[in-house]
Amino acid sequence: MTPLSRRQIAWRAAQDVTDGSYVNLGIGIPTLVADYVPIGREIVFHSENGILGLGPAPAPGEEDPDLINAGKGLVTLVPGGAYFTHSDAFLMIRGGHLDLALLGGFEVSEAGDLANWTTDDPAMSPGVGGAMDLASGAKAVRVLMQHNTAQGGPRLRRHCRYPLTAPGAVSRVYTDLAVLDVTESGFLVREIVAGLDLAGLQERTEAELAAAADLGVLRVPDLSP
């Protein structure tokens, strides 16, 4: 059994982004999704600091210090892109104008609760940024994260242990081991990596898992650089 790399998780999530959708990508693994949108689909990426039509990182010599994304990295604007104020950027988020937010996560509960803004680490000041706005406002919220913590602990839980970002927000989770939907009766497993069965996935998960009738293998291309 080989877990997916971060880029492979992003690739898998990108396959489900539909043509014509307006999408916000969170910091971390979600940012990588932009590299893997299937050819032929036109997707408009939104950035909380007032951009629709976010493009890739600039070529050397093309950098503009006034053009950054939510992670404060230098970016470009695609033809057809637009700038606007923070008020409008968050009106789009809060008002349900975005089709999809792909976000990172610390934990997701079987009710779709998301915890992704603080671990209460006393060594750092807390920061929430746009996490709560995105989790409660986008039409669909999907989370990309490792299935387990660095210590092997579960992240898909009955109830989140970390402080919530939004209750009942998440509809799908992409991990390095599986693709799962959040349903009214909890997590429904859609795909699992080759070499791992439902029992093996359950051992790595606190919440109770159910298998979809068409449970499949989570197949991704080799994206090693």
Added chain:
Amino acid sequence: MIDKRVASLAEAVAGIADGATILCGGFGAVGTPDDLFEALLDQGVREIEIVSNNAGTGRRGLAALIAARRVRRVVCSYPRTSDPVVFEEEYRAGRIELELVPQGTLSERMRCAAAGLGGFWSPVAVGTRLAEGKELRTINGRDYVLELPLKGDVALIRADRGDRWGNLTYRKSARNFNPVMAMAAELTVVQLREIVELGVLDPENVATPGIFVDRMVVVGGPS
């Protein structure tokens, strides 16, 4: 005659009083009025409350004000932007107070103050720690928390081009919080790259109409 230009950075921040609530434009290092922060340091104001998305980068600008212990309290969504060394030191030492506000709630609370409204019902933060102690209401089956307006005594903002009436344009993502903050303070002070004659700015592209602006100082900078 209307001419909102002032001759110097010192004149731009003159009279800002101890204890003032100061709205600070920018997102990360983009669109931040760093020269006005430095002028505020020289001006000597103390015990200020800063409203800003982030809490300073490196040791310049806002970070320099925090390092000099001029800032009593910070209202922001994400203090830890790139290289937040000074804020982290002061926060860990318990020398600075932090009110954490979701980013969209921060801008909407200021817009609300600008628009003369008494507050708004927001779905954001419902069911989380950041809604604790706030009034709750169910409207059409959805839960909301009451968020109150946030008004500044002063707004320090950064714009690209302006005319003497105070009409302003911005560059790319340097617009960010600047227009909403310009509208939401008693005294709005602008750090401007370039001043142009009345009539030069395309009225279709003015992002902050001059009615919201009180003082402007031209500091130059790359276009």
